[in-house]
Amino acid sequence: MHSREVIVRTRIVGIVAASVVALGVAGCGSDDSGSTSTPVPSSDTTASATVDAKDLFVNGKASTGAVACGNCHALKAAGTTGTAGPNLDEIAPDDDAAVLAEMITDPNAEIVAGYQKDIMPQDYGTSLTADEVQALATYIDENSDHAE
Ligand code: HEC
Structure with missing residues (x-):
């Protein structure tokens, strides 16, 4: 009462x-x-306006079927250890957020040496919003050692 x-x-x-x-x-x-x-x-708008890039990286987005990046990629800041894809602490020094965003939405455009095409999901351009792709790209850029 x-x-x-x-x-x-x-x-x-x-x-x-x-x-x-x-x-x-x-x-x-x-x-x-x-x-x-x-x-x-x-x-109730704040939740959707802010993207939790680390959460997306680690857990993906079940509602659209976006597979978690961490399943395949190691990134210390995210605490992930996936090995099917390159270690994202070791991306090229000049891979900035704009380059990374393209790698996320169009992975086959340029294949990292030693890896094959069509392993990374090709659907992030639709399973993630543009804001989410951008947030992930910035998150990786800011947290990677860029230690290629
Ligand atoms: C099923 C495994 C898999 C998943 C899930 C995956 N990737 Fe990848 N990724 C790969 C593979 C394999 C490559 C290397 C081949 C290529 O260049 O496409 C790669 C390449 C990359 C590269 C280029 C790395 C470099 O050294 O230049 C980036 C950046 C990247 N992925 C980010 C992501 C992000 C962000 C997500 C989640 C939204 C993700 N990946 C999900 C397998 C995966």
Whole structure:
């Protein structure tokens, strides 16, 4: 019973805050004295706006079938030890995020010496969003030793 009260009160505070924001944006400054009909927009956008690149690298994305990079690639920062693909601590010094993003979405464009084509999944361009590819590329660039 007590906890229920707390929840109700929290909600009301949220609604009032949202109304204040809505009024501010609308800028119509009416002498509002407790309007309650303003629909409260879902504030659930932060989760999808921020990409957790390490999580993607280690776990992949089950909802679209994107296979975890760490299954095949070692990267110390991610704690992965996969060996089917090259060790990503040892990418070329000049492999920056832009180059890496292309390697992720079009792996066969250039095959790393000693490896075969068609082993790395070819579908990351569709199983990951552009933001996710970019976040992974930046994550690898920033965490790799670039120790080729
Ligand atoms: C099924 C195994 C497999 C998975 C899963 C995989 N890769 Fe690969 N990857 C490879 C292989 C094999 C190569 C080398 C052949 C080539 O160049 O395509 C490679 C090459 C690369 C390269 C080039 C490395 C270099 O030394 O230049 C990068 C970068 C890369 N992968 C990133 C990723 C990322 C990021 C993911 C996850 C989104 C991923 N890979 C998932 C197998 C895999």
